[in-house]
Structures are given as C-alpha cells and as structure tokens.
Amino acid sequence: MSAWNQSLAAAGIREPELRSDYDSQRHLVTRFRRGAYLAGRVLLPRPVLPHVVAATAVMHHGDNLLDTGPKAQREAAWADWEQRVRKALVTGLSDDPLIRTLLHTIAAYPRLRAVMEAYLATATTELEFDGFATEADFQAYVDAYSLPAFLLVGALLGPEADDGRFRAACRTLMEGSQRLDFVNDLAEDLREGRLGIPEDTLERFSVTWEDLAAGRETAGVRKLVEDQVETARTALQAAKRLPALAPAPNRALLGALIEIELLTADAALARGATLLRGSATPPLVGTVRLLLGARRRARKER
DSSP states (O other), rough: HHHHHHHHHTTTTOSSSHHHHHHHHHHHHHHHHHHHHHHHHHOOOOOHHHHHHHHHHHHHHHHHHHHHHHHHHHHHHHHHHHHHHHHHHHHHHOSSSHHHHHHHHHHSSTTTHHHHHHHHHHHHHHHHHHHOHHHHHHHHEEEEEEEEHHHHHHHHHHHHOOOEEEEEEEEHHHHHHHHHHHHHHHHHHHHHHHOOOOHHHHHHTTOOOHHHTTTTOOOOHEEEEEHHHHHHHHHHHHHHHHHHHGGGHHHHHHHHHHHHHHHHEEEEHHHHGGGGGGOOOOOHHHHHHHHHHHHHHHHHHH
C-alpha cells in the first residue's frame, strides 16, 4: 500500500468515491504545490495529511479563480464557486469532488467551518487588488486575504482551542510570506499590470513603476529589493514561535514551512534586482536536507 493510501486509511477515508475525491485533490496539489505536498508527506502524521491536502486544494482553487483571467470573468467564477460552497455548507451535499472533500474534512475538524466562512467573507479583496498606495494598505490586505486563506490549512495544524496566540503567530508568518511573495514575484506581477510593493515604499527608494516595468536594475531597485526581503525575513524569524503553539505532531511541518520561506528569502536576496527578470527559488539540495533533518528530529520527539 502506498504512503498516500496508508494516509487515507489512517484518516478513516475508506469509501471508494471519497477516496477518489481525495486522490483528485492530491493530484491538484502535487501539480501546483509539489514542495508543500512533499513536506506534508514527510512530516505530517498520516491521519492529518489527507485533510491538509484537501484544505490546500481549496486554497489553491480559490487563488486560481480570483487571479486568472479578466476581472469580469473572475468575478463570475468566484460568485459561482462561493454560492456552491455556501450551499454545500448548509446541505452537506455537493456534486463537486473538491467541495465533497472539504465537507468531509470539516466533519473531521469542525473548527474549519468558521474558518471557511471567514475566508469566503473577505476573499473578494483579491479581486480588487491591483496595488497598494501605502504600507497600511498592504497590512489590510494581509488581514483580509492572506491570513484567512492560510488559516484554511493553519486551522488543521493548530490547537483545537486557540487563545489567540496561534492566530497571531500565523498572522506574523503571513505578513512575512506575503511580502516575500510580492518582491519575489515582481516580474510576473508587472506583466499582469499590478504591483505588491506599496507606492510609498517605491517613493522612499526613488523607484518608479516605469523603472520596474522597463527592467532597470538601478541602485534604487537593488536597495528596494534588499529592504523588502529583509523586512520579510524579520517577520519570518519572528514567526518561529508558531510551531511551539501547535500540537506536537504538527510542529515539524510548521517549522519546515518557515525555514523554506527563509531559504527563499536568501535566494531572492542573492538575485537582487534581477528579480525583475524572474523569481528566485530555494535550492533543491538545501530544501531536501532541511526536510530530512526535520523528519529525523520529529521521529526522535515521537
């Protein structure tokens, strides 16, 4: 029996149709978030893995609907998806494999229902996003979109009853991760006609949209990239308190996710202004070494 099938069995997912539904989400996640899936497979307890895969698939599907295509198309696609999810949350039924896995995972983790409803309530923030005037606008985006989306997965990894500390640490992680994403994805975002670095930050470094769009690797652009990566790194370092707030079996994955973000920050800093030509990725060897080390430590703790 494969490791994935063992995980389905350990999670009590035995009905052939439901197993097929979860299989579909695994294929989606491995296609678009392969690194995250491998980290989960290596570090998560088997009964947890299918549910984290299902939540990750929901998060990715939402991102895709909100980000892909002309705005009118995105608005219609999201409205249809939201309506179908809300109906399924009421009736407990759906003809969509992704929504069926969501419903089953909510049955296993009832606290996810409120998290999903909170995500649906503010996700359209992403539809309206085309840039930020100020740092305050960026922070509001993290609160309205980045954090609720992450909590779809984070809620499964955190304590059953959160006194607020786990959510606050997740928020710190998302501030760092989202800022890193925006600077690392400069080239892609510019092609799409939007920018995740606030205008007041550009002004602080005497950098214009035109400089970035033209690919000008000026001293100001280099300093801008360094500032944004280092600011992201500061938040990611502060987020290292997050794993200790989670149940012991889930700490290894949360810690590894933070360390992978820090490896990405190192890679982005090394690329500097050449991020205008393409994103940086963490080194494969370093990532594998990190995951293997985390697995060894997790096994010893168990």
